[in-house]
Amino acid sequence: MNLPNKLTISRIILVPVFMLLIIPIPDWIVDSSFLSFAHSQLEDINYFIKNYGNYIAAMLFFVAASTDGLDGYIARKRKQVTNFGKFLDPIADKLLVTAALIALVERNDLSSWVAIIIIGREFIITGLRLVAASEGIVIAASKWGKIKTVTQIIAILAALVRGYLVEALHGIPIDKFLMLIAVVTTIYSAYDYIIKNAHVINQDK
Known part of the structure; x- marks a missing residue:
């Protein structure tokens, strides 16, 4: 797999990581009796997400968005344009923006x-x-x-x-x-x- 395609895939991989950093664990999971043994740990995770997750997620989003166009440029420069890259690149771009929008709506920030x-x-x-x-x-x-x-x-x-x-x-x-x-x-x-x-x-x- 060439470098441009690796960059494209890395953007897609960052999407679920981004979502985990921006959306707190639902209360019904945190307060679940089934997970009562991990209640304090889950609360700590949510505290981290609510207070620091946004900023880490913003950095990840910036890094991922910055590679938009870079993979295409490298592919053209090195003559490594592939049908796989043509298929995946626009999907990666739309997944990133869509994930961010949906997460912001869920948090009532948008x-x-x-x-x-x-x-x-x-x-x-x-x-x-x-x-x-x-x-x-x-x-x-x-x-x-x-x-x-x-x-x-x-x-x-x-x-x-x-x-x-x-x-x-x-x-x-x-x-x-x-x-x-x-x-x-x-x-x-x-x-x-x-x-x-x-x-x-x-x-x-």
Whole structure:
């Protein structure tokens, strides 16, 4: 297995680790009589997650997001582009962002509407790409698609370290503003893709 594919797989492996660091163990498990012998240990784990997990998860998310594009660059540079890499790379990207959004919704740190808009956009564009591919058309990543990705990563990082940011900025909810920007760019990037590739959907055989 070449280096680009290893980097892609490493992003996928980081997803469950990220989830474990950001979502506390449910109370019904902590308070379960079946696990009463480990009650104090489970509480300690939850204390760690609630107080430090966010920051470690934010670092992991940043590292994983930073490799987005690096694997593709190395693959092209070393001429190691494979069908396996083409298949796995977009999955790794979407898994990472989707996992973060769902985790933030579960913790009540993010509106489910935001998650639906961002995830829904990915379904729409993926569907468009599949239709285009069936016609032998390749839809390349657009400028707005790249801007969308950057704004989403920044907004998710801000949401993960929200407590620190709000305190540092004297109560200004900067994470909310950044997430709003991410939502707007997400919607516009979807509009941009659809308008520029409307002929793919409209053409009849």
